[in-house]
Amino acid sequence: MIPAARRVRRDLFSVVIPTLNEGDLLRMTVDSVLGETRYPDYEIVIVDDGSTDGSCDPYRQTDRPIRVVDGGGLGVAKARNLGADRVDGEYVVFLDAHCTVSPDWLSRMAKALRDRQVGLIGPTFTQLHEPEPRGCGVAWIDDGMDTTWYEPMEGNQPYDIPLTIGACQAFRTEAFHSMGRYEEGFASWGSEDLEICLRAWLLGYRVLGDPVATVAHYFRDERNYEVDDHDVNYNALRMLFLHFSAPRIRRILRAVGGVVGLDRALDAVYESDVFKVRAELEAVRRRTDDWYCREFAPALA
Amino acid sequence: MIRKEGARVASMADTAEGEWKGKKVHFKTNRLIVKLKPVESDSRSALESNMDAIRAEVPDGAMVRPPTATGRMVLSVAEGEDIPKLAKKLSKRADVEYVEPDVIDSAQVIPNDTRYPQQWGHPKIGSPKAWDLQTGDPSKILIGIIDSGISMSAGGALDHPDLNAPGRYILGTDFVDGGTPRDLNAHGTHVAGIAGAESNNVTGVVGMNWGCKLYICRTLDANGNGSSADFADAVEEITDYAVANNLKVVINYSGGGGHNMTKQNACQYASDHGMLLCAATGNDNAGPVIWPAAYSTNIDGVVAVGSSTSSDTVSGFSNVGPEVTVVAPGSSILSTTPTYSVDPSVALNYDTFDGTSMATPFVTGLAALMWSRHPGFSNTKIKDCLKSSAKKLGSGSFNNAWGHGRIDAEKAVRCGDLVFTQFTRFTALTRFTRFTSLTRFTRFTSLTRFTRFTSLTRFTRFTSLTRFTRFTRFTSLTRFTRFTRFTRFTAFSRFPPFSRFPPFEPPVVRPDLLGTEDEPVRPFVRFGGTVFDPRELELHQFEELAGAAPDLAHVGISRLDEIATTEPQQMADALGWDMGEANELVALSQDLMHRIGGAGDSGPQEVEAEIIEGYVEVDEDDDNGGDEEGYDDSGR
Numbered sequence: 001m002i003p004a005a006r007r008v009r010r011d012l013f014s015v016v017i018p019t020l021n022e023g024d025l026l027r028m029t030v031d032s033v034l035g036e037t038r039y040p041d042y043e044i045v046i047v048d049d050g051s052t053d054g055s056c057d058p059y060r061q062t063d064r065p066i067r068v069v070d071g072g073g074l075g076v077a078k079a080r081n082l083g084a085d086r087v088d089g090e091y092v093v094f095l096d097a098h099c100t101v102s103p104d105w106l107s108r109m110a111k112a113l114r115d116r117q118v119g120l121i122g123p124t125f126t127q128l129h130e131p132e133p134r135g136c137g138v139a140w141i142d143d144g145m146d147t148t149w150y151e152p153m154e155g156n157q158p159y160d161i162p163l164t165i166g167a168c169q170a171f172r173t174e175a176f177h178s179m180g181r182y183e184e185g186f187a188s189w190g191s192e193d194l195e196i197c198l199r200a201w202l203l204g205y206r207v208l209g210d211p212v213a214t215v216a217h218y219f220r221d222e223r224n225y226e227v228d229d230h231d232v233n234y235n236a237l238r239m240l241f242l243h244f245s246a247p248r249i250r251r252i253l254r255a256v257g258g259v260v261g262l263d264r265a266l267d268a269v270y271e272s273d274v275f276k277v278r279a280e281l282e283a284v285r286r287r288t289d290d291w292y293c294r295e296f297a298p299a300l301a
Numbered sequence: 302m303i304r305k306e307g308a309r310v311a312s313m314a315d316t317a318e319g320e321w322k323g324k325k326v327h328f329k330t331n332r333l334i335v336k337l338k339p340v341e342s343d344s345r346s347a348l349e350s351n352m353d354a355i356r357a358e359v360p361d362g363a364m365v366r367p368p369t370a371t372g373r374m375v376l377s378v379a380e381g382e383d384i385p386k387l388a389k390k391l392s393k394r395a396d397v398e399y400v401e402p403d404v405i406d407s408a409q410v411i412p413n414d415t416r417y418p419q420q421w422g423h424p425k426i427g428s429p430k431a432w433d434l435q436t437g438d439p440s441k442i443l444i445g446i447i448d449s450g451i452s453m454s455a456g457g458a459l460d461h462p463d464l465n466a467p468g469r470y471i472l473g474t475d476f477v478d479g480g481t482p483r484d485l486n487a488h489g490t491h492v493a494g495i496a497g498a499e500s501n502n503v504t505g506v507v508g509m510n511w512g513c514k515l516y517i518c519r520t521l522d523a524n525g526n527g528s529s530a531d532f533a534d535a536v537e538e539i540t541d542y543a544v545a546n547n548l549k550v551v552i553n554y555s556g557g558g559g560h561n562m563t564k565q566n567a568c569q570y571a572s573d574h575g576m577l578l579c580a581a582t583g584n585d586n587a588g589p590v591i592w593p594a595a596y597s598t599n600i601d602g603v604v605a606v607g608s609s610t611s612s613d614t615v616s617g618f619s620n621v622g623p624e625v626t627v628v629a630p631g632s633s634i635l636s637t638t639p640t641y642s643v644d645p646s647v648a649l650n651y652d653t654f655d656g657t658s659m660a661t662p663f664v665t666g667l668a669a670l671m672w673s674r675h676p677g678f679s680n681t682k683i684k685d686c687l688k689s690s691a692k693k694l695g696s697g698s699f700n701n702a703w704g705h706g707r708i709d710a711e712k713a714v715r716c717g718d719l720v721f722t723q724f725t726r727f728t729a730l731t732r733f734t735r736f737t738s739l740t741r742f743t744r745f746t747s748l749t750r751f752t753r754f755t756s757l758t759r760f761t762r763f764t765s766l767t768r769f770t771r772f773t774r775f776t777s778l779t780r781f782t783r784f785t786r787f788t789r790f791t792a793f794s795r796f797p798p799f800s801r802f803p804p805f806e807p808p809v810v811r812p813d814l815l816g817t818e819d820e821p822v823r824p825f826v827r828f829g830g831t832v833f834d835p836r837e838l839e840l841h842q843f844e845e846l847a848g849a850a851p852d853l854a855h856v857g858i859s860r861l862d863e864i865a866t867t868e869p870q871q872m873a874d875a876l877g878w879d880m881g882e883a884n885e886l887v888a889l890s891q892d893l894m895h896r897i898g899g900a901g902d903s904g905p906q907e908v909e910a911e912i913i914e915g916y917v918e919v920d921e922d923d924d925n926g927g928d929e930e931g932y933d934d935s936g937r
Contacts, residue, residue, distance in 0.1 A: 180810030
């Protein structure tokens with residue numbers, strides 16, 4: 001749903017941090033944003049999606065520009081949308097609660113987002129405490145939908161990337177709402193970040209990566225909360241069924257064939273509203289999935 | 302002191318800059334002015350003993366000028382003495398009124414060129430004060446002009462009285478038709494005159510730069526058109542010449558048009574060799590900035606120049622955008638034109654033109670002055686100085702119309718001067734000590750860390766470029782555009798902005814309103830572990846079933862999956878066929894579905910490919926509409 005003609009404050013950058021039991025990492029993230037960011041006008045909205053570790057409590061009453069919104073177990077897509085409903089900024093960035101940022105992260109992304117063609121932008125990512133950059137943007141490299149870091153072009157200007165990960169995605173708030181926000185049909189975790197990038201391209205926007213603005217993200221081996229394999233499968237399939245043609249989906253299913261629980265996930269997708277949403281997106285999209293694959297995922301073209 | 306005679310400022314080896322009474326002054330290093338207090342009696346010996354006592358305290362201390370009636374005398378001082386310190390010390394004596402350095406008033410060099418009073422641009426940007434500091438050093442800095450050539454006789458000799466000093470104008474390649482770069486358009490002669498006409502020569506106009514040599518290449522023809530391949534060759538020729546002669550070069554290109562990799566690579570080439578390239582933003586009445594000027598934001602060595610007027614506003618024709626670096630005088634600019642007729646509308650020898658083309662050589666000439674004063678500076682430092690010294694033409698520090706401001710010649714030339722102001726330095730230190738809490742250090746530390754990331758990124762990028770050639774879309778293009786001449790672009794006319802993706806009105810997605818639309822929801826058909834679009838399964842697409850289709854339509858069956866999932870017995874009953882035929886039909890349908898699904902061997906794969914192709918066509922006709930043209934590059 002689109003909040004009715006919500007007024008945004010010009011140039012304000014709203015930093016939405018969804019969190020679930022992130023503990024000290026949340027404090028590290030907030031401190032980094034407050035300590036590093038040089039962009040003059042920003043606010044922080046923490047979406048507490050049911051934390052039981054008390055990590056959000058220090059921010060419930062503070063004189064700093066921080067607000068806490070309670071989600072209570074919505075899952076990451078809905079939690080981000082809830083945060084977006086509560087922001088006042090012309091720009092909104094969704095930042096994972098286990099990141100540190102570079103001083104110019106907001107100013108560089110705000111500059112790129114002024115262009116109405118740009119739907120969203122992501123920074124360059126590094127592993128937390130490791131200087132070696134992981135990359136800027138990701139791409140699907142085979143017909144099993146495996147991803148790899150996208151190869152950046154040279155230069156210091158933002159450039160087109162196929163997808164960017166959800167650890168840090170920034171939008172014009174208006175564009176975020178008109179492209180349909182994070183798709184709420186997704187289950188707890190997975191694929192919602194890549195889906196919105198794919199959707200942005202198909203709707204006619206560009207998705208950019210900034211090779212200079214840097215976010216150090218904690219790519220961890222194990223999550224601090226339960227992630228259901230079924231949900232992950234379901235979300236991946238949902239993304240395919242929202243945007244891809246049947247032959248392409250067949251090809252992908254063949255390539256990933258044998259994944260445990262895929263049939264159950266397929267059942268769940270068929271029972272969902274996925275085809276209704278697909279019809280809506282098909283009616284308004286400006287580019288086809290064939291275009292996208294030719295452009296960015298040759299293995300799927 | 303104004304030298305109306307126009308003599309160049311003599312080098313003043315015996316002067317220095319320093320601080321006196323809290324202000325920065327220029328003074329003579331070998332003398333002091335002493336004003337004596339009147340003595341009680343009119344006793345010459347008392348005065349003389351005072352004078353001697355003072356002279357004894359001054360190293361050397363010879364009398365340069367004996368005391369005047371008012372008691373002022375000038376003493377010589379040995380070399381190497383700290384004049385302000387000595388003056389301060391002597392001032393404390395009871396027998397003097399004051400002692401001070403012999404301060405030098407700076408000469409403003411006003412050139413004596415006869416048409417100088419008509420050149421409004423130079424007083425506006427403070428050129429006289431800049432020329433006082435620097436007029437251009439040909440042993441360090443070169444100016445490159447890539448344009449329509451320069452005025453010369455048919456025989457190939459420089460013939461313009463303001464552009465024929467022996468040795469100053471180096472003739473490069475004529476890429477248009479070979480031979481000498483003879484100007485057949487007037488544009489190039491005009492641009493060359495603005496950047497570097499002979500100056501202070503009691504003739505015609507004055508150039509922004511008086512000393513540096515000009516290297517002239519011709520790429521624009523009689524109509525002002527030129528190719529990007531020629532441009533690239535010219536940039537490389539001039540850059541290579543400068544490198545070979547151990548010079549820094551500021552290249553002027555008062556042309557432009559669309560983007561291509563050839564141009565971009567040429568600019569990168571110059572920039573990578575530490576050179577600067579000043580380019581015009583274009584005259585499309587506030588249209589977008591043209592290329593190569595538009596590379597200014599991503600190539601360090603490119604400076605994009607817009608045009609300003611005599612009242613310090615942005616010229617109406619000057620293009621706008623984030624790429625504009627600075628603006629410079631470009632409206633009603635008087636400069637040199639060919640001595641022969643190239644165009645009936647252009648006066649011979651001198652004429653007034655408008656355009657960002659005219660603004661660009663002001664910046665080129667100025668950048669060469671700046672570099673002459675600070676030959677150790679990098680191209681980016683010169684560019685930064687151009688920006689930071691420019692006069693802001695409104696609020697804020699940057700504006701798409703005026704960039705970082707209108708150039709200020711004196712400030713620009715002074716930019717980067719070492720200023721020894723001890724007190725300021727102490728203050729700054731104090732401030733740091735006072736406020737340097739941990740936070741500030743933390744911030745510096747992490748800044749360093751990020752800078753390191755960036756440079757690392759570059760390395761990683763190069764390495765992995767090789768690995769994922771697949772994604773570097775421009776590689777092959779780059780390789781080939783280098784040698785083609787396909788882009789003949791007009792230098793002075795309007796061009797559509799280059800964009801891979803045209804502007805669009807973003808659609809609004811409202812999944813919450815679904816179901817109320819007329820658009821039917823069409824789920825994919827599941828068959829075994831795979832899925833099909835219903836349109837893929839429509840019977841008319843299968844030759845094998847052509848005979849049965851009418852009968853099947855009669856009982857309401859229009860898709861392959863409907864046959865494949867039906868019991869043969871039921872099928873036989875409905876159609877009035879015998880079981881053998883029904884069995885065969887169902888089996889064939891199931892086989893066809895497996896083949897579309899790609900389960901079989903290479904044979905069915907072909908079937909799949911055909912059907913997918915058919916499907917794609919249907920799909921695109923369906924949801925493209927007319928307005929998708931240009932977004933979908935399937936015809937590429």
